[in-house]
Amino acid sequence: MNPTGLSASPAGAPAIPHLAIDPFSYGFFDDPYPAHHEMREAGPVVYLDTWNVYGVARYAEVYAVFNDPQTFCSSRGVGLSDFTKEKPWRPASLILEADPPAHTRTRAVLSKVLSPAVMKRLRDGFMAAAEAKVDELVARGAFDAIPDLAEAYPLSVFPDALGLQPEGREHLIPYASLVFNAFGPPNELRQQAIERSAPHQAYVTAQCQRDNLTPGGFGACIHAFSDTGEITPAEAPLLVRSLLSAGLDTTVYGVGAAVYCLARFPDQWARLRADPSLARNAFEEAVRFESPVQTFFRTTTRDVELGGVVIPEGEKVLMFLGAANRDPRRWEQPDSYDITRKVSGHVGFGSGIHMCVGQLVARLEGEAVLTALARKVGSITMSAEPVRRYNNTLRGLASLPVTFTPA
Known part of the structure; x- marks a missing residue:
């Protein structure tokens, strides 16, 4: 880095600020918001010297x-590893780590398997399961709202919908955690996750085979597209x-986040109770x-101008999805949790x-849980x-001890 902390850019283009932020450090995971602010204010594009x-x-x-x-592009890896320079730790994802036209074809299959019409068929069962779970917890x-609700509820409905066998489901959450740790740099979290991955990978590889999936589930439906x-x-x-x-991971962490928010912001909890819709x-x-x-x-496929600078x-x-989702240029009062906010356009699920x-x-599972809470719980x-769970990509809790009173 040069003494000014700015990298040279093509003539006439603004310089790119160099920052010493490590977005994969425990300190960052504990409280990313000051660093998010620093990056947003430094410029539209920054350079992070820790990982180049x-x-x-x-x-x-x-x-x-x-x-x-x-x-x-995504085909060169959606983590720090560049697949043109090093071999992926597992066979690349046909969805996450693929570009058009290959991605277009496989994504079309999953879009049919997980269509809005399919969600409509699942809705009543998912809602009933959420009500039963909340009754039990009340x-x-x-x-502990993380293992007993945020993890337990999705594990009670999603593996059945997918068509998984009952045995071995304890591998599912560690496997998802492994995948998202592996997107990070070669730090302790990534290395430990991959070192421990063998049993989780073996379970998942076996469960994804056609013979192990029950008829009528998402998995069997995917395999049926190979017949056509x-x-x-x-x-x-x-x-x-x-x-x-x-x-699984998006739901587990999303439900955990929602319960954490409602426990911290009683005014929003009161709003939800008053209007479960x-x-x-x-x-x-x-x-x-x-x-x-x-x-x-992502990895650039050409020299590209972004925010007035050239990458x-x-x-x-x-x-930084979390930083974008609290960017005051896009959201009013971005650091407030407001359940009546017009929230469309957030990048929490990507874009x-x-x-x-x-x-x-x-979304279906999150709605089911929060609807059941609003109807059946008086106070949270x-x-x-709470205890944070550390992951190179995911932000959430390992433990959230709570008390529910009946409505």
Whole structure:
């Protein structure tokens, strides 16, 4: 870095600020908001010297990168690793780590499997399961909202909808955690996750095979598309695998974020109780406010101008979704949790062609849980300090001790 902290740019272009922020450090994970502010105020594009990557933290630039997949590609990896320079730790995702036209074909299959019409068929069952879960927790009174609700509810409905066997489901959340840790740099979190990955990977690989999936579930439906030639038999298990991580982590962390918000902001909890139809928006606002998925990388396929500066070809660009979702250039009072906010346009599930494939499932489950809470719970209070779960990509809690009183 030169003494001014600015890198040279083409003649006439503004310089790119160099920052010493490490977005994969424990200090950053504990409280990313000062660094988010620093990056947004430094400029539309910054350079993070710790990992030699470009960063975008303002909403406009994050949105622009998401919505130009030809220039900012995913096939070279959506983590720090560049797949043209090193081998992926597992076979690349046909959804997350693919570009058009290959991505277009496989994404079309998942869009049919997880269509709004399919969600409508699942709705009543998901709602009933959420009510039963909340009844059970209200009867208990005090419990931990992360394992007992944010994890327990999705695990009670999603694996069945997918068609997984009952045995071995304890591997699902560690597997999703592993995938998102692996997007980070070669730090302790990534290395430990990959070292421990063998049993989780073995379970997932086996479960994604056609013979292990129950008829009528999402997984069997994906394999059926290999019979019509829309995907190959070899691609089908990889697409089921994409659904395994996409359909669970976003929901677990999203539900955890929503309960955490409602416990901290009693005025918003009162609003939700008064009008349970706000449940879906309350979940959506929690995803904006907490941004369970914090970051994703892209790789430039050409020299590109962004925010008035030029990023060369072959460079990693780190998008800060959490920072974009609290950018005052885009949101009024961005640091407030407001369940009546017009929240459409947030990038908590991504944006563009790579928008989270599990988002419809996550939204249905989030709405189901918050609707049940609004109807059945009188008060939510934190009974001890929450404990953060550290992950290179995901932001959420490992523990959230709460007490529910009946409505």
